[in-house]
Amino acid sequence: MIQTPRTSDVELGTEAPPPEAPRSPRAIRWARRRRALSGFWRTYRQSRMGMVGLVIMALFILVALAAPLLADKTGLNVSTPPGTPFESPSAQFPLGTDDFGRSVLDLVIYGSRISLLVGFAATAVTMLAGAGVGIVGGYYGGRIDTLMNAFTNWFLVIPWIALAIVLTSILGRSLFNIILVIGLTSWAGTARLVRADTLSVKERPYVERARALGASNWHLVTRHILPNVMPVIFANTVLTVALSILAETTLSLLGLGDPRNVSWGGIINDAFEAGALSAGYWWWLIPPGVCICLVTLAFTMCGYALDEVLNPRIRER
Amino acid sequence: MSVLSVRDLKVTYRTKGGDVPAVRGVSFDIDKGHVLGLAGESGCGKSTIAGAILRLHSPRTTIEGEIVLDGNDVLSLKPGKLRAVRWTGASIIFQGALHAMNPVRRIGDQIVEAITVHRMAGEREARVRAAELMEQVGLPQRRIDDYPHELSGGQKQRVMIAMALACNPSLVIADEPTTALDVMVQAQVLQLLKSLQRELGLAMLFITHDLSVLVEVSDRLAIMYAGLIVEEGPADRVFHEPAHPYTKALSGAFPEIGDQRFRGKPSGLGGDPPDPQRIPSGCPFHPRCAVVTPACPTLDVELWDAGAGSRAACIHVSGAPSLAASEG
Numbered sequence: 001m002i003q004t005p006r007t008s009d010v011e012l013g014t015e016a017p018p019p020e021a022p023r024s025p026r027a028i029r030w031a032r033r034r035r036a037l038s039g040f041w042r043t044y045r046q047s048r049m050g051m052v053g054l055v056i057m058a059l060f061i062l063v064a065l066a067a068p069l070l071a072d073k074t075g076l077n078v079s080t081p082p083g084t085p086f087e088s089p090s091a092q093f094p095l096g097t098d099d100f101g102r103s104v105l106d107l108v109i110y111g112s113r114i115s116l117l118v119g120f121a122a123t124a125v126t127m128l129a130g131a132g133v134g135i136v137g138g139y140y141g142g143r144i145d146t147l148m149n150a151f152t153n154w155f156l157v158i159p160w161i162a163l164a165i166v167l168t169s170i171l172g173r174s175l176f177n178i179i180l181v182i183g184l185t186s187w188a189g190t191a192r193l194v195r196a197d198t199l200s201v202k203e204r205p206y207v208e209r210a211r212a213l214g215a216s217n218w219h220l221v222t223r224h225i226l227p228n229v230m231p232v233i234f235a236n237t238v239l240t241v242a243l244s245i246l247a248e249t250t251l252s253l254l255g256l257g258d259p260r261n262v263s264w265g266g267i268i269n270d271a272f273e274a275g276a277l278s279a280g281y282w283w284w285l286i287p288p289g290v291c292i293c294l295v296t297l298a299f300t301m302c303g304y305a306l307d308e309v310l311n312p313r314i315r316e317r
Numbered sequence: 318m319s320v321l322s323v324r325d326l327k328v329t330y331r332t333k334g335g336d337v338p339a340v341r342g343v344s345f346d347i348d349k350g351h352v353l354g355l356a357g358e359s360g361c362g363k364s365t366i367a368g369a370i371l372r373l374h375s376p377r378t379t380i381e382g383e384i385v386l387d388g389n390d391v392l393s394l395k396p397g398k399l400r401a402v403r404w405t406g407a408s409i410i411f412q413g414a415l416h417a418m419n420p421v422r423r424i425g426d427q428i429v430e431a432i433t434v435h436r437m438a439g440e441r442e443a444r445v446r447a448a449e450l451m452e453q454v455g456l457p458q459r460r461i462d463d464y465p466h467e468l469s470g471g472q473k474q475r476v477m478i479a480m481a482l483a484c485n486p487s488l489v490i491a492d493e494p495t496t497a498l499d500v501m502v503q504a505q506v507l508q509l510l511k512s513l514q515r516e517l518g519l520a521m522l523f524i525t526h527d528l529s530v531l532v533e534v535s536d537r538l539a540i541m542y543a544g545l546i547v548e549e550g551p552a553d554r555v556f557h558e559p560a561h562p563y564t565k566a567l568s569g570a571f572p573e574i575g576d577q578r579f580r581g582k583p584s585g586l587g588g589d590p591p592d593p594q595r596i597p598s599g600c601p602f603h604p605r606c607a608v609v610t611p612a613c614p615t616l617d618v619e620l621w622d623a624g625a626g627s628r629a630a631c632i633h634v635s636g637a638p639s640l641a642a643s644e645g
Contacts, residue, residue, distance in 0.1 A: 028444075032462070204416060205411055205413060205416040205417045206416065206417050206418050206419045206420075208373060208411070208417075209409070209411055209417045209418075209480075210419075210430070211373060211403075212371050212373055212403055212404065212408070212409050213403060213404045213408075213430065213431050213434055213480075214400040214401060214402070214403035214404045214405070214434055214435060215400070215430075215434050216400060219434060223422075223430070224419055224422075227419070227421045227422065228419070228420075228421055
């Protein structure tokens with residue numbers, strides 16, 4: 001009755017006139033969400049860069065999920081290697097073997113799990129902390145903002161790698177700590193961006209209108225500020241995943257990674273320590289490096305494409 | 318009983334460059350079903366009054382005086398109660414509908430928001446009400462799921478009016494609702510506002526710098542200059558037989574077609590409104606006044622009776638104290 005026929009068409013999948021039966025608000029909301037999502041996908045598909053990025057990203061995520069099917073985990077154990085050390089690529093080991101005789105291909109496949117997991121989890125930490133600090137500071141202003149800003153700047157000016165090294169040595173080398181450390185050292189940039197955007201959004205007349213409406217601070221932040229800051233957060237998220245994967249690589253390369261797990265950075269670190277560069281074991285160094293490049297590139301491409309799609313101000317319908 | 322009663326309202330903005338007294342002692346009442354028009358040049362404090370009625374100014378801005386809206390003393394309300402009074406006691410039709418709507422939310426949701434914020438109805442009932450409101454302001458119901466950028470300027474202003482009516486407020490404050498609209502659309506929006514006001518028996522505070530608009534919609538008119546009301550009275554009387562020289566200059570700026578006096582060019586008013594931080598002494602209008610007397614720069618003006626229900630803050634009106642008395 002209030003809804004347009006369009007909604008019903010999507011819901012019923014037919015061109016039939018909408019039924020006059022009353023529908024619950026939840027059904028209305030879900031129908032609208034479905035419609036919004038399909039519209040989003042239509043726009044996203046038009047970006048070639050975004051699609052290429054998405055395909056590469058999907059490929060890596062698929063490999064990470066299917067790792068147990070693609071590689072044998074027992075072969076990753078240094079005491080039960082399937083081959084002899086430093087074998088060059090062959091039919092049995094397409095990417096050769098490492099110093100223990102483990103298949104580099106299997107290592108890279110399992111490494112994608114850790115690299116992606118750290119990338120996503122560290123990004124979640126970054127986004128929650130960054131968006132939280134940025135919005136609270138920007139929205140409330142005054143003394144709270146000064147405090148939050150000082151805190152943010154403090155994290156910004158500290159060289160992240162030095163802070164990360166100190167933190168990992170204090171907290172210990174585990175997967176959880178790596179995620180925490182990357183999150184803690186990279187949220188400041190996001191907080192700045194979000195704060196700047198919040199400052200501009202909160203001065204818009206519609207926020208004043210909502211305040212005149214009798215809306216609470218919580219309502220204003222969640223319903224008006226957040227949706228308008230979201231494009232910045234979201235586009236930033238995807239880019240942060242790429243940066244987090246790089247950060248994990250850096251930490252592992254410096255020997256600060258979790259020794260119990262294989263990650264791409266960890267493989268490169270092992271190769272370096274075993275002198276792969278001077279001995280010419282290219283199959284050990286290049287594959288994880290290429291994977292890092294590809295994944296980082298894929299996330300960056302998706303990030304730019306998303307920014308174009310999600311920003312309603314530059315989107316056309 | 319009046320819906321809104323404002324007594325000796327003073328609003329001072331605190332800025333880095335010092336205090337800016339934007340409103341310097343304004344009193345007025347609006348009764349149920351009546352429209353008060355508030356006019357004046359830019360920067361005379363019109364919109365500041367609108368913001369003060371719902372206490373929308375930043376906490377650093379000081380508001381003195383008394384504002385009684387629907388029996389609530391707005392200036393002493395606790396934050397929770399204040400939020401409850403906002404929009405249900407008085408709603409605002411903001412100037413520039415284009416920016417007063419959230420670009421990323423559907424207009425229907427934004428009308429519903431007003432209702433659900435006050436828990437006046439559930440989401441579903443609120444949507445039904447929003448659809449009714451859309452009809453009431455002359456928009457097709459199917460536009461309810463549109464985004465603000467899909468509407469024209471006039472349609473957006475209609476949505477703003479629908480929002481303002483959502484919670485059945487006692488008072489609607491229209492803050493320059495027709496600026497940035499072309500003349501045809503302006504006329505349509507005015508007509509809509511006037512008919513809704515009559516139909517619903519609303520009290521309305523209509524703010525604009527366009528006197529010709531005000532005389533169409535208002536019962537009474539108040540003319541502001543430098544943070545003060547300088548003339549107040551029945552709309553027709555104030556517009557056609559102004560008592561204050563400032564009002565004379567304002568209404569003289571609107572040429573009447575067919576009237577011999579307006580042959581050539583409409584008369585205007587020289588000079589600029591005073592800087593709120595450097596308001597002239599005595600009658601603030603004296604530096605620009607055509608009929609200034611030697612007493613004006615030192616005379617403390619207030620609203621004196623100007624006959625026929627009008628009052629004006631000018632030494633020349635009949636109710637003003639004699640020059641001799643004021644000098645003594």
